[in-house]
Amino acid sequence: MEIAKTLDQVRSKLEPSILPHELDEAMDKIARIRTLKKDMNVVVLGHNYMTPDVFYGVSDIIGDSLGLAREAAQTTADIILFNGVHFMAETAKIMSPEKTVLIADMEAGCSLAESITAEDVRMLKKQHPGVPVVTYVNCSAAVKAETDICCTSANAAKVVNSLDSDEVLFLPDAYLAKNVALQTDKRIISWEQGKCMVHEQFTKSDIDAARAQFDDLVVISHPECDTDVTGASDFAGSTSQMERVIAESGKQNVMLITECSMGDNLRSVFPKKNFISTCQTCPHMKKITLDKIIYSLENMVHKVEVDEDIIRRGRRAVERMLEIG
Incomplete structure (x- = not known):
């Protein structure tokens, strides 16, 4: 866009x-x-x-x-x-x-970021000593600072597979963890409390109903959805990947399984496409x-402040991810 x-x-x-x-x-x-x-x-x-x-x-x-x-x-x-x-x-x-x-x-x-604290991560590390910790970027700076490496929804599997360990703690998104587990031989230890309040609302029946109504349909979901949803989709990936998939698809009808405004913004990019949505909205x-x-x-209000030590340790986790790409 x-x-x-x-x-x-x-x-x-x-x-x-x-x-x-x-x-x-x-x-x-x-x-x-x-x-x-x-x-x-x-x-x-x-x-x-x-x-x-x-x-x-x-x-x-x-x-x-x-x-x-x-x-x-x-x-x-x-x-x-x-x-x-x-x-x-x-x-x-x-x-x-x-x-x-x-x-x-x-x-x-963010319901997902608020599902876990730095103290929770320290507890998990004690329960699983020596197991590397991967955090999805959708978490607080304090949580990033407690982890080894960050990931995005686009590179989560790549980050996990880059680690020299048979086990990985993957936090905090339980559904993204399930999707990553399908793309790796490593044992994924997840945080079951972590879910996006928007993406957890989508179901496979939403997709089934749309496919019954529209023949010429491409379904694109976000991997913060459960695996029954991503498995029923034509593509599952990050918001940054969705525009490319729509551009490459010859289908007239597009069903986006993600936050409603994504479709609103893409309508201007693809005015000839018909966007179909269950329109789940993030109140935050x-x-x-x-x-x-x-x-x-x-x-000049609502300044975001982060402790210097957390910045230093959190930046290290992000930069390690960027090195992998």
């Missing part, structure tokens, strides 16, 4: 997904935020699950959480505003500790709004 560089381009991007009477009001707020960004030397990161007005309207860099943090580390901006959830903003702070990192709403959390992602972004920037 490409960012919209001008306000006319923004309007064009938003027209497929925003009602006409709401569009003018949104455009006024977007113009205000763009002025603030320029005056304050701010780079705005927009996660794929943001609503289209935030995603296309004010974002300088768009994508998945780790890709955004990596890109932000390369910018010359003084301030990073992360439009996503809190653990993502923490990852940006880990990668750019010298920059001010803001989030529009400090209460934009939806806490980020244009009004809250304006308030955060104008008042």
Whole structure:
């Protein structure tokens, strides 16, 4: 997905997904935020699950959480505003500790990240001494700091298979762990409490019902879903991979098994495709709004702070992952 560089381009991007009477009001707020960004030397990161007005309207860099943090580390901006959830903003702070990192709403959390604490990881390491710990990037900075290496949904199996061990502690996503277990000979020890409140809602019956209704259908799911869902899909992968799969598919109908705004944002990229969705929405992602972004920037509030020791240890886990690719 490409960012919209001008306000006319923004309007064009938003027209497929925003009602006409709401569009003018949104455009006024977007113009205000763009002025603030320029005056304050701010780079705005927009996660794929943001609503289209935030995603296309004010974002300088768009994508998945780790890709955004990596890109932000390369910018010359003084301030990073992360439009996503809190653990993502923490990852940006880990990668750019010298920059001010803001989030529009400090209460934009994550059920998956909140399912495990650093103390939980220390307990698991005592129970499984010597077993390497892999953490999905969807976790807090404190949890990253307790682990050996991070992974994304796109490279999870590659990271696990790179380790010189027959056993791996894979945290915190239980469903992603199940999907990885199908791609490795290693014994995966998972954290059963860890699930995404959005992706755990999807079922195989959702896919079966869509296939019964639409012949010309490609089903793309996120590996935070259970294996019965990913197994019934044509492709399972990260949000950064979904656009490529749609582009390569000749199918007219697209069913995205992931957070609802992903489909809203891709409609502008593929206007001739018919997107089918059960529309499960993340309430935490939806806490980020244009009004809250304006308030955060104008008042320089909601700064994301991470302890220096956690930054050092968490960055090591992320960098080890980046070395693998």
